[in-house]
Amino acid sequence: MTNAIRIRRRSLLATSAAAVGALAAPRIARGAAARVVVVGGGWGGLGVLRALARKSEVELVLVEPHAAFFSCPLSIHYIVGDRPSSDFEHGYAAIDKLGIRRVPEAAIAIDRDRREVVTASGRIGYDFLVLSPGVEYAEEAIAGYAEARDRLPVGFRPFEQQGVKALVDRFLAEGGTFLIAVPKPPYRCPPAPYERACLIAEQIAKRGVKGKVVVADANPQPLPPPIAKPILEAMRAAHAERIEYLPEHEAKAIDLAKGSLDCGIADVPFTHANLVLPMRAPKLLREAGLAERWAAVRLPDFRSQADERIWVIGDAAGTPLPKSGHVAFNAGGVVGRAIETRIEGKPDAPVGPAELPAGICFAAVTRDRAIMISVDSAFVPGEGAKLRFHVDPAPSRESSEAAANWGRSMWQSMLG
Ligand SMILES: Cc1cc2nc3c(=O)[nH]c(=O)nc-3n(C[C@H](O)[C@H](O)[C@H](O)COP(=O)(O)OP(=O)(O)OC[C@H]3O[C@@H](n4cnc5c(N)ncnc54)[C@H](O)[C@@H]3O)c2cc1C
Structure with a gap:
């Protein structure tokens, strides 16, 4: 050709x-x-x-x-x-x-x-x-998910956020245990499930809800690895008692009627569940x-x-x-x-050495504090993509403001 x-x-x-x-x-x-x-x-x-x-x-x-x-x-x-x-x-x-x-x-x-x-x-x-x-969700990865799909919005694709908001509103009104399941990578925006746990925990404190968030993570630590430390520290420092983090708990099956997630090594009870499914x-x-x-x-x-x-x-x-x-x-x-x-x-x-598109991602840990992660990448012939991560050592107001400004400028570039 x-x-x-x-x-x-x-x-x-x-x-x-x-x-x-x-x-x-x-x-x-x-x-x-x-x-x-x-x-x-x-x-x-x-x-x-x-x-x-x-x-x-x-x-x-x-x-x-x-x-x-x-x-x-x-x-x-x-x-x-x-x-x-x-x-x-x-x-x-x-x-x-x-x-x-x-x-x-x-x-x-x-x-x-x-x-x-x-x-x-x-x-x-x-x-x-x-x-x-x-992306598409690999629904078959969690037995029982497909039958309960309408009551288990994932919220990782456009316009699914409305369903997740209704679920979070119900939890904040009723209290209980809000379960977030995190899959193995690769999936869209790895820090996002931990961000979700933190901001729901913040609302628990703000609204005096009797409840907690449980994160059942298929991985041994939060993703991507360079963000694990600041995320775990933020969960401990800002949301102690309100977030329980369970590493190496991979969701296998859900029983919505019983309120139980089978993670192989343990069953995790919940009153409200948000399963982030594996993707493809x-x-x-x-x-x-x-x-x-x-x-x-x-x-x-x-x-x-x-x-x-x-x-x-x-x-x-x-x-x-x-x-x-x-x-x-x-x-x-x-x-x-x-x-x-x-x-x-x-x-x-x-085909020679080339810069690849850079990445930037924000993980909010409270309403006005976030961790910024940026990634520079380059293509090296014969070796593929080389990535370099830069991660804030701790959440900050500056990164939270940077996130809001980044969003506004990206939406302007796309649709302004
Ligand atoms: C909670 C969360 C937080 C995130 N935070 C960040 C962040 O801080 N920074 C960052 O860079 N990224 C972030 N991301 C990741 C970002 O959203 C995705 O990487 C990005 O949306 C990927 O773009 P895309 O074009 O592949 O898919 P999308 O933006 O999802 O667009 C896909 C489009 O295709 C349409 N579509 C689907 N199927 C068809 C079809 N058959 N025919 C026609 N159209 C179709 C859909 O309607 C949709 O409009 C986040 C993601 C989540 C879920």
Whole structure:
């Protein structure tokens, strides 16, 4: 296969009779040379759209079933009642204004032979495809979970936070034992379950609730390892008596009626439960032959190892980089540049040492104190990704303020 791929005019003109919404209309914007379809309007998808918007040679299509974006980062402040959900929900008006066609549906299949994304109402042809659909939960990992799914919201994907907030509100009104189960990695935002435990514990104290939080962790210590010490210290110092931490307790089965989580070495009783499930790339990618547990991509440019017209970014990609929104958004920029190069018909640059998207993550331990974790990464040919973590030695107000500022500036870059 040559590096300079010829754009097939046919594929640009090949929408099926049952074309999707706006895509039934004239197929490609005047003057555009290629259509790029992006599946998923979250951190990664918006990163690539922002990178390619205003390039007149590219027609952009976003396939996203939700009418708005909801940020998982910082949403703990909504879950415990400190901030309204409107702080985290942002409409797609800015994307619409950029002339990006938005298809408000889920992609249900990828037809790689025909280069089409399939939705319930039709097919969308692409020249290049970027997939950033986030994660799927491995529900079968915990026996009894699927039957009780409606009463066990996880809250690690956009718009699930509302269900978790209702659960937390019930617990804070009734008291009891709020159980949080943490899976083995890799999963989205490793510090997030401990952050959730801390902020619920803070509400227990504030509201005088008779209750505690129990963290059943499949791991020997909080994740990622560089954050274990400050997190354990924060749990002890700020929330003593209100958080019980159980390392090496991997959830195997749940009995909701009995209020018991089987962790193999012990049964953990609870009155309210929030199980963070093991995660993997969504079925869409696995069925298209792009992923096993995670999508196989090539670093440093995130191109699928199975298909040279497809890139996978965000948490669905199987890389050593942290599963972080910051990484996902910046990976969108990397992919935007790679696609531009392809459209221009230039050969791939030789693979040499390269910077990889940096990560930044905040773990709040109280309403106004947080730990900041940042990760620099570089790609070294023959060796892969090299990561360097920088972690606050202790929670601080400065990091909590930095978190709020980071959120505002990222949402502005995505949807402002
Ligand atoms: C509690 C919590 C705290 C976090 N804190 C931080 C933090 O401090 N810093 C940080 O950098 N990251 C943080 N993260 C991680 C961050 O949220 C993820 O890494 C980021 O969302 C990954 O982006 P993504 O594009 O892969 O997925 P998402 O942002 O989840 O976007 C996926 C999008 O794809 C859509 N979609 C799914 N399936 C389909 C389909 N079949 N067809 C079309 N669209 C589809 C979804 O509706 C969604 O809009 C946190 C996560 C959680 C849960």
